[in-house]
Amino acid sequence: MAAAAEGRIPHYFLYGDQSADVELDFLHIEAIRERSGPHDWRIRPHSHPDHMQVLFIRDGGGTIRMEDQTLDIHPPAVMVIPAGIVHQIDFHAGTDGFVVTASLGCLRSTSVGEPRFEAAAARPAVYPLEGTGLNIPAVDDTFTWLHREFIWSAPGRRTVIIAQYMRILVTILRLSITRDDPGSAAPSRDYDLLVRYRALLETHFREQRNLGFYADALAVTRARLNAACNARADKTASDLLHERILIEAKRYLVYSESSVAQVAHLTGFEDPAYFNRFFTQRVGMSPGAFRRQLHRSRQ
Template identity: 80%
Template sequence: MRGEPIPRYYLYGDQGEDVELDFLHIEAIRERSGANYWRISPHSHPDHTQVLLVREGGGVIRMEEKALPIEPPAVIVIPAGIVHQINFLAGTDGYVVTASLGCLRRAAAGDARLDVAVARPGVYPLAGTGLNTAAVEDTFTWLHREFIWSAPGRRTVIMAQCMRILVMILRLSISRDDGGIAAPNRDYDLLVRYRALLESHFRDQRSLGFYAEALAVTRARLNAACKSRAGKTASDLLHERIVIEAKRHLVYSENSVAQIAHMIGFDDPAYFNRFFTQRVGIAPGAFRREARRSAE
C-alpha cells in the first residue's frame, strides 16, 4: 500500500495555487501552533519561504533529513520546497513570516547575496552573533504591526522591514557558517537553479530545451525535479511566472494590455490575451478592472 504524499501548503493549512508576486503574511507562532498542540506535521510550501523568529520556548525542527534544536532567541529559515516538521515546546512564541518568492526578490532589490542567504535552510540562535536581539525583535514586531494596520505607506514599510529581515539572515549566515544547515537533495538544488534562470529569461525564452541545456540536464529530468519539489511541471512554473509578471503590470502600471504583452515577450497581443485568459479565467482587461475595484 502506497503512503500518503507529503502535503504542500500555501500557508500551514490552506492550499492554493494562485501565488501573487508580492504576497507576504505574518502571524504570531501561537496562533496556529497552539491550536495544533504545538506540533506542525511534515509539509512543504512550494512557492513560499518562511522565516520564524522564536523569542521564547523552543523545540525541534526537522528539515529534510536533519533534526535541529531551536534555542531561543533564534531565527529559522525554511526555503520554498523544503519539507519540514516542527515540535514546539508548549507556550513557544514569536512570529512566522510567509513570503512568496516574488516578494523576496523585490525585497532583495537585486542583491544576489540576499537571494542566496534566504535560499539556505537553517536555524540561527542569536546569541553570540553580534546582532542586536532587541533590534531583530523590533523588526518582526514592526512588520506585524504594519501588516494588520491599514495606514498610508503600509506597502512600502512592509517591504522595507522584509529587506531588513533578509539582511539579518545574510549576517546570521555569515556569523554561523554551518548554521546547522539541512542539506537539500539534488531535485531541490535543480529547482532552485531553474527558478533563478527563469528570473533572467522568462520574458524571452519559452523553450524548456533552453533551460534544460543551460542546467545540463534533460527536459525529463528537469520536469521530474519540478514535480518532486514544487508539485508542478517545468512548463507550469514558467507559465506561472509569466502570468504573475503580467498581473503585476496590469495592477501597478498604466501601460495598455498590448504594451504589457510586448514587455513580457509576446509579439502578438491577441495571443497574450488567449494565454492569460486560459490560465487566469478572465481576460487581462477584466482582471485589471476587478483588481482596481477591489482596491477602492
C-alpha cells in the same frame, strides 16, 4: 513523524490552509501561537512550493526537521525555511515569536540590487542569536513592527512592510555569513546559469530528461553547463539532477506511506527495479532499508 495523508506531502501557503490567501503574491506574518497553539504546537510535515519562511523564536523552542535533518531550536533564534523544503516543527508549549511567509516573487523583488538575499533565503537553517554580535532587541523590534504594520491599514503600509522584510533579509544574510564565513563573492555567469538550471530541474526532474535536454533549454553546451555546476556547486550537472531526484524520493520514503513502487512512479521511474538500483547505488542502501533506518532512528 506523522505520514502525509494519502501518500502525498501537503503543500500549503499557510499551514492548514487549502485555499489561496488574499495576499498570496505578497507577504504574511503572524504570531507562532496563532497557528501552532491550535495544532497542539506540532506542525506536521508539509512544504510551501512557492513561498519561503523566516521565523523569530523569542521564547520557548523545540525542534524542526527539514528534509532528513533535525535541528534544535534554542531561543532567541531565527529560522529559515526555503521554498519547497519539507519540514515538521515540534514547538514547546507556549513558544512565542513570529513566522513570516513570503512569496518567491516578493523575495525576488526585495532582493533586487542584493542577490545574496536570495542565496541566504535558500539555505535551510536555525540561527541562535546569542553570541552572534547582532542586536537582539533590534531583531525583535523588526518582526514586531512588521506584524503591527501587517495588521493595521495605515498609509504607506505596503512600503513599511517591505522595508521591515528587507531588514529581516539583511539579518539572515549576516547570520549566514557569520555561521560559515563564506565570503562575499559577486554573482557570476556561472552562478546565474546554476540558478536557472536548478529552476529548470524543479519543472522537469520527474520526466527522466537527459542532460542534453537541459543544456538545449538553457542555450548552452553540456560542457558549459557542467563547468558552471562544478564552479559554483562543486558537482556535475548530472550529480545535481540525480541529487534532486533522490531528495524527492527520500521525502516520500520519510514523510509518506507510499510503497517503494509508488515512490518510483512519483519520481518518474517506470521500472521500480531500476529505481531500486538507482537509489541503492547512490545512497548505499535500498529504499526500503533507508525508510526502516529512519523509522528506527525516530523511535
